[in-house]
Amino acid sequence: MTAIPAAEWREHLDTMITGLRDTGALTDPRWIEAFRAVPRHVFTPHLRDSEGRDIDVAEARQAWLRRVYQDDSLITAVTHEPGLGTDVPTSSSTRPGLMARMLELLQLREGMRVLEIGTGTGYNAGLLTHRLGACHVTSIDIDPTLIEDARCRLHSLNLAPHLLVGDGLAGVPDHAPFDRIIATCAVPGIPLAWITQLAPGGAMLVNLRGEIACGTLCLLSKDATGDDEVIGPFLGIAGHFMWARHDPARALPYGIQSTSERDQTRTTTDPGTVATIAHDVANPDFRFLVQLHIRGIRTLAAPPGQPVPTTIHAAATDGSWATAHIATGKVAQGGTRRLWDNLCAAHTLWCALGQPPPTRFGVVATPTAQFAYLDHDRNWTRWPLPLL
Ligand SMILES: C[S@@+](CC[C@H](N)C(=O)[O-])C[C@H]1O[C@@H](n2cnc3c(N)ncnc32)[C@H](O)[C@@H]1O
Secondary structure, eight states, X not given: OOOOOHHHXXXXXXXXXXXXXHTTSOOOHHHHHHHHHSOGGGGOSSOBOTTSOBOOTTTTHHXXXXXXXXXXXEEEEEEEETTTTEEEEEEEEOOHHHXXXXXXXXXXXXXXXXXXXXXXXXXXHHHHHHHXXXXXXXXXXXXXHHHHHHHHHHHHTTOOOEEEESOGGGOOGGGOOEEEEEESSBBSSOOHHHXXXXXXXXXXXXXXXXXXXXXXXXXXXXXXXXXXXXXXXXXXXXXXXXXXXXXXXXXXXXOXXXXXXXXXXEEEOOHHHHHHHHHHTTOHHHHHHHHHHSTTEEEEEOOTTOSSOOEEEEEXXXXXXXXXXXXXOEEEEESSSOHHHHHHHHHHHHHHTTOOOGGGEXXXXXXXXXXXXXXXXXXXXXXXXXXX
């Protein structure tokens, strides 16, 4: 892309920065300066509209610039996911307001070494490099074409952090240890390499999530003794990053299994219970607990196309599923787990615990055991997380 004259984009950038300051996302003068010096449009020449079509920059440059400088995430790559039969986003430029909050949460000081997992467009790597200097920033992406593009864009602004192609779940041992790790792709547990490659006293900001709830950014720190343990709270900041995956050609890190007719059971339950759970399935606090409680759950909702929901449907990546009819209490379940029974247990627990929001939860992660806890890491109300 040929350089766009500053006169055309400067006002859009200033408006975006004013907006981020007004919402409180951007407060630190050093980050404000970085957002001024690293224009977002340089990193987002290839956008797609909601139907997945390329947006032609040359045709509608002012409209495109307005879009780039909104506080929105911008999809920049999609991959066809056979398990879902649809295209799934595989890279984006994160919403600037979220990026600003995350960068400020890192509490960077001069001289710190940072690892970013998920280079994507290179925009965040550019902001970090402007702030810390190239030799303090390492960024890795699994998709080689993204790294190539990011390198060119960063170069055009005289920014040259260490960029690598690879599976960021293994970290970057050659450049470790890192004082900070920021992951801009989501994980279901904390990868072992991130724990061991974090310097004593370091911190990592991670989107630890499942499929049915967001708001799960986690700020985990390692104490100064350097033991391989990180601990910290869920922040309750809405962040729903794309999954970290092992294969650049796939969008999801897992396959979705199907079940056979033989696995099915049909029962009837108290319609009042179904109605109570139906009332709470949209509650983000309930969904957060369900996500911890039922490993691999990927759907929890009324099936689409019901003007007034008449059933609750749940499904998990292992192919287990359940449908409960709100008026009659009829329940059908299939697969290796009985998801309806699991859902009822999660609801009973959530009520017994006082309907806690995500901010009452935290995470402890070591190389051999990881769990989410309620209120305190010594509390035995805890949920195991997968070891990666
Ligand atoms: C939301 S985008 C990152 C946005 C980016 N930080 C920016 O400023 O544009 C998520 C990125 O994570 C990358 N990714 C997914 N799995 C990965 C993995 N295992 N290792 C490294 N990068 C990965 C994707 O290719 C994608 O570019």
